[in-house]
Amino acid sequence: MALSQDKKLLWTYLSVFTLIILSLTVEQALAANNSINFAQDAKQKGAQAALQTVKKLSKEIQQLKSEVVDLNKDLRLMEEELLFPTSTQATVFVSLDIGQFFTLESIKLKLDDKQVASHLYSEKQRQALARGGIQRLHMTNLNQGKHTMSAFFTGLGPNGRPYKRASEISFTKGKGSQYIELSVVDDLDKQEPTFVIKQW
Amino acid sequence: MTPSNLMNNMAFKHMQTACAYCVVVCALLFSASYVSAAKVKDLKYGGILFDYYQQDYFQALVGYEYAKATNELEHNAEEARLLQGGMTLSYGLPDEAQRIFKELLDEKVPQESRNKAWFYLAKLYYQKGEVFNAAKNLSRIQGSVPKDVAEEFNYLATLINIKNQHFDAAVSALKFVGKNSVYEPYLVFNLAISQLNSGQEEACRENLLKVIEFGKQRPEEEFLVLADRAKQALAHLSVQNNNLIEAWGFLQNVRTTGLYSNRALLSYGWTAIKLKQFNQAIPALKALNKRSISIPEVQEAKVLLGHLYEQKGATRTALKQYLLAEKSFKEGVDSISHARKVIAGQRIPEEFVVNLEAMMDETDWYGSEPSIDYTKLTPFLVELMSSNPFHSVIKELRDLYAIRNNLKYWSRQALEHQLIIKHRQQGLTSKIIQGFIAKTERKQEMFENEISDLRLHTMTLEVEEQDRFASIIESTDKSFEFLDDKLTKVKAIKEPFRQSEKNVRWAKKLHNRIRKKLVNTNKLIKKLEHVMRIVVNAELDNHEERMRYYWAQARLGKARLYDRTLNNIENEQMKKTGARP
Numbered sequence: 162m163a164l165s166q167d168k169k170l171l172w173t174y175l176s177v178f179t180l181i182i183l184s185l186t187v188e189q190a191l192a193a194n195n196s197i198n199f200a201q202d203a204k205q206k207g208a209q210a211a212l213q214t215v216k217k218l219s220k221e222i223q224q225l226k227s228e229v230v231d232l233n234k235d236l237r238l239m240e241e242e243l244l245f246p247t248s249t250q251a252t253v254f255v256s257l258d259i260g261q262f263f264t265l266e267s268i269k270l271k272l273d274d275k276q277v278a279s280h281l282y283s284e285k286q287r288q289a290l291a292r293g294g295i296q297r298l299h300m301t302n303l304n305q306g307k308h309t310m311s312a313f314f315t316g317l318g319p320n321g322r323p324y325k326r327a328s329e330i331s332f333t334k335g336k337g338s339q340y341i342e343l344s345v346v347d348d349l350d351k352q353e354p355t356f357v358i359k360q361w
Numbered sequence: 362m363t364p365s366n367l368m369n370n371m372a373f374k375h376m377q378t379a380c381a382y383c384v385v386v387c388a389l390l391f392s393a394s395y396v397s398a399a400k401v402k403d404l405k406y407g408g409i410l411f412d413y414y415q416q417d418y419f420q421a422l423v424g425y426e427y428a429k430a431t432n433e434l435e436h437n438a439e440e441a442r443l444l445q446g447g448m449t450l451s452y453g454l455p456d457e458a459q460r461i462f463k464e465l466l467d468e469k470v471p472q473e474s475r476n477k478a479w480f481y482l483a484k485l486y487y488q489k490g491e492v493f494n495a496a497k498n499l500s501r502i503q504g505s506v507p508k509d510v511a512e513e514f515n516y517l518a519t520l521i522n523i524k525n526q527h528f529d530a531a532v533s534a535l536k537f538v539g540k541n542s543v544y545e546p547y548l549v550f551n552l553a554i555s556q557l558n559s560g561q562e563e564a565c566r567e568n569l570l571k572v573i574e575f576g577k578q579r580p581e582e583e584f585l586v587l588a589d590r591a592k593q594a595l596a597h598l599s600v601q602n603n604n605l606i607e608a609w610g611f612l613q614n615v616r617t618t619g620l621y622s623n624r625a626l627l628s629y630g631w632t633a634i635k636l637k638q639f640n641q642a643i644p645a646l647k648a649l650n651k652r653s654i655s656i657p658e659v660q661e662a663k664v665l666l667g668h669l670y671e672q673k674g675a676t677r678t679a680l681k682q683y684l685l686a687e688k689s690f691k692e693g694v695d696s697i698s699h700a701r702k703v704i705a706g707q708r709i710p711e712e713f714v715v716n717l718e719a720m721m722d723e724t725d726w727y728g729s730e731p732s733i734d735y736t737k738l739t740p741f742l743v744e745l746m747s748s749n750p751f752h753s754v755i756k757e758l759r760d761l762y763a764i765r766n767n768l769k770y771w772s773r774q775a776l777e778h779q780l781i782i783k784h785r786q787q788g789l790t791s792k793i794i795q796g797f798i799a800k801t802e803r804k805q806e807m808f809e810n811e812i813s814d815l816r817l818h819t820m821t822l823e824v825e826e827q828d829r830f831a832s833i834i835e836s837t838d839k840s841f842e843f844l845d846d847k848l849t850k851v852k853a854i855k856e857p858f859r860q861s862e863k864n865v866r867w868a869k870k871l872h873n874r875i876r877k878k879l880v881n882t883n884k885l886i887k888k889l890e891h892v893m894r895i896v897v898n899a900e901l902d903n904h905e906e907r908m909r910y911y912w913a914q915a916r917l918g919k920a921r922l923y924d925r926t927l928n929n930i931e932n933e934q935m936k937k938t939g940a941r942p
Contacts, residue, residue: 208899211892212750215757218888222757223454225881229764230419232874234426236771239871242864243778254404289414295407340404361404 249302250338253278253310257290259347263324263354264317265290268343270299271311277301298343303334312343314356330358402436403428413444418452419763439465439474447481453760455485476502480510484517496521516544523548523555528564546575546587553594562598569595582619589621596628605636617648623658630665639673654693655741655904660911663689667918676922683919690912697905700741704897710890714758745900754893761886768879775872782868785860798852805844812837 241250253270257263265287270278278299282290290296311329318324332341340361348355401407405428412421425445428434434441442465450458462482466475483498499518506514515538522531531552538545553568569591576588592611599608609632615625626645633642646669649662663686670679704710745751812834819830 208896211895212754215750215754215889215892218885219757222761222885223456225764225878225885226452226454226760227457229767229878229882230422230426232871232878233423233767233771234430236774236871236875237423237427238430239864239867240774240778243781243860243868254407256401256407285415286411289411292410292414293401293407294411294414295401295404296411297408342404 245300245302245338247338248336249304251301251303251334252297252338252340253299254340254342255280255290255296255298256342256344257287258344260287260291260345260354261347262319262352263314263345263347265314265345266316267314268298269313270343271313272301272303273308273310295342303339305334305336307331307333310341310358312356312358314343314345319353324354326354326356328356328358330360332360403434403441405431405433406437406441409441409444413448416451418448419760419767421448422452439470443474443477443481446478450481450485450488453756455489458485472504473507476504477507477510480506480514480517484513487517487521492521492524496525512538512542512544516548519544519548520551523552526555526559528552528556528559528561541579543583546572546579546584549575550587550591553591557594557598566595566598585616586619586621589615589619589625593621593625593628596625596632600628600632605632608632609636623649623652623656627658627662630662634665634669639669642669654689654908655696656743657904657907660690660693660908664911664914664918667915671918671922676926680919680922683915683922686915687912687919690908690915693908694905694912697741697901697908700901701898704894704901710758710893711762714755715762741901741904742897745896751896754889754896758886758889758893761882761889765879765882765886768875768882771875772879775868775875778868778872782860782865786865791856794851794854798848801848801851805841805848809841812841 255268257265265282267279267281269276280296280298286296309329309331311327313325313327315323315325328343330341332339342359342361344357344359346355346357401410405424409421409424409428412418412424422445425434425441425448428441442461446458446461446465449461459482462478462485465478466482470478479498479501483495486492486498487495495517499514499521502514515534519531519534519538522528522534531548535545535548535552538548549568550572553565553572556562556568557565572591573588576584576591592615596608596611596615599605599611609629612625612629612632615629616622617626626649630642630645630649633639633645643666646662646666649656649659650666652659654660663682667679667682667686670676670682746755816834819827819834822830
């Protein structure tokens with residue numbers, strides 16, 4: 162019985178001691194978490210070393226990027242030669258001058274009464290056009306001789322009203338490649354958009 | 362002082378003067394009238410711009426090379442060359458960009474183009490961390506700065522001034538920043554932090570307060586986030602000065618959602634505890650307690666909340682908090698081991714990198730339910746994302762995946778090219794064409810005889826009946842005319858079209874190049890994915906260690922409370938039995 166009492170006493174002292182130590186350390190431990198190194202240094206150093214190898218790989222990646230740009234250029238040239246030889250090639254472009262009176266939403270293109278292309282514009286593309294970008298809408302092969310092309314523009318006109326317009330051109334395809342530009346231009350005098358098809 | 366004089370001075374003096382020069386240029390910039398931007402005169406240049414403005418630098422660069430090869434950049438050649446340099450830099454090819462700008466500056470180009478080239482070179486050096494060279498190149502700009510780079514120029518000039526601790530020059534330059542410029546709040550914030558680092562605490566405070574004002578004037582998300590950062594920085598300063606009440610005031614105004622809310626809520630909780638305002642600390646910690654266990658601040662808050670209840674003498678609530686925290690930490694450690702499996706997966710790095718932008722946009726990182734595997738990874742990588750080296754790994758990998766997709770596209774196209782070439786080589790010969798013409802002529806004669814029989818036959822009919830057939834006969838005649846026209850054209854062919862041997866060899870060579878580049882790309886992707894896995898696993902180790910540390914704290918808290926309760930019971934028993942401790 163006496164032994165059991167001693168054991169209990171010892172156990173109580175130990176518990177109290179543990180409690181005091183824990184109470185003292187917990188707040189400090191919680192507050193000091195930022196300075197604790199939570200992962201093994203070796204692993205973190207390994208990760209840093211791995212990141213360093215990326216710097217070495219950077220030269221190789223740069224070289225590959227340049228080579229792939231060059232390869233794409235060559236492939237584009239070769240493919241055009243194969244599929245759209247200069248003698249029959251015809252390309253249609255779209256441009257927008259200012260775009261204050263017209264928000265372009267879509268274009269439909271007809272060539273010799275057949276619909277050959279249509280495009281729905283994203284905001285990003287509209288912005289790119291408004292800043293001077295020119296979109297290649299369609300590329301095809303055409304015989305030499307007379308052709309007609311019509312373009313149908315839909316979007317929002319002045320005051321945000323739905324706006325639909327069509328424009329047509331008759332042209333003669335010559336020996337060389339033919340470039341045609343569908344151009345939406347703001348008419349500042351009339352305060353409305355104009356739709357023009359030009360031959361280059 | 363001219364740029365050449367500047368070169369002769371000592372390095373520091375040079376830098377000082379160069380930066381001061383930047384400020385002078387800023388003044389010029391906003392007072393001068395601009396020359397309108399050059400119109401697009403070459404269709405192909407417009408095509409390059411179309412891709413460039415959509416930030417598709419790869420396609421824009423291909424477009425430039427193509428237009429150059431076909432001599433279709435007659436009028437906009439210089440602008441296109443400059444643009445090529447800028448795009449090359451943006452596409453992650455700094456060495457090539459540097460070469461382009463230097464070449465351009467060696468040639469006789471108009472002042473505006475020269476100025477742009479100097480600006481881009483300065484930007485390039487700044488990105489490389491060579492601030493001295495950046496300032497040197499910026500100071501070479503003469504006259505007015507081109508309009509399309511004006512705002513960026515001013516931003517760069519101010520950044521250089523800040524970096525070199527020329528705070529007076531930076532403050533003067535800030536006066537020239539256009540109103541509503543997106544750069545202004547960032548510049549003021551950067552200036553404030555640099556001032557703090559150089560011991561100018563008062564000036565730093567003033568500028569941080571300005572950033573908070575920007576947030577009020579322009580309540581867009583990015584400026585509100587910046588204002589939150591400024592409030593936290595101010596609170597940090599107040600804590601350093603032992604002004605806890607002031608710190609608490611700043612922290613109360615940080616938004617409770619958004620990127621920086623976790624740190625703010627925890628700081629708020631700690632400040633309240635230091636002020637002995639325990640009841641004020643609890644709601645902030647409770648708010649954190651509900652968030653994802655992957656956030657370090659949440660882990661700390663869980664244990665701190667238990668400790669706070671303990672301090673208040675709410676033993677049962679404290680015990681419950683520790684038990685719930687233990688459960689959360691177990692779940693957290695489990696989710697880390699799941700994240701490890703995810704990153705080891707074959708396709709995960711690519712999906713993760715490609716979808717990164719979308720994920721960053723749609724998740725707020727707080728307890729969102731993952732829909733696909735890689736989203737289980739993202740909560741643990743938030744901090745890692747903001748580190749530059751890891752970010753460049755992600756960027757390079759994204760470009761390499763895009764290159765691989767491009768090469769795979771061309772591999773599919775190559776099969777079509779070969780099919781076309783094969784068909785053309787084995788297709789029509791002069792003999793086949795002659796046979797075709799003879800066969801068609803025979804058919805034509807036969808049809809003509811048949812139609813003339815039918816025409817004769819209709820003549821035997823009544824007049825009314827004849828009219829019914831007239832339109833059919835007319836359209837048939839037109840079809841015959843059309844056929845005749847086509848046949849005449851075919852007869853005119855002296856020799857069928859043959860793919861030139863040169864083109865066939867060219868295609869073959871290019872197809873081989875596609876294969877080689879694809880092998881090279883896959884090799885580089887494999888290397889970078891390996892790096893990514895090492896770095897991500899190290900970050901997960903970091904998370905696991907931290908999580909296990911707080912888990913242990915929660916266990917200790919629980920043990921402490923059990924001990925105390927047991928002691929109390931024993932003391933009560935001893936009191937009852939009259940035994941002495």
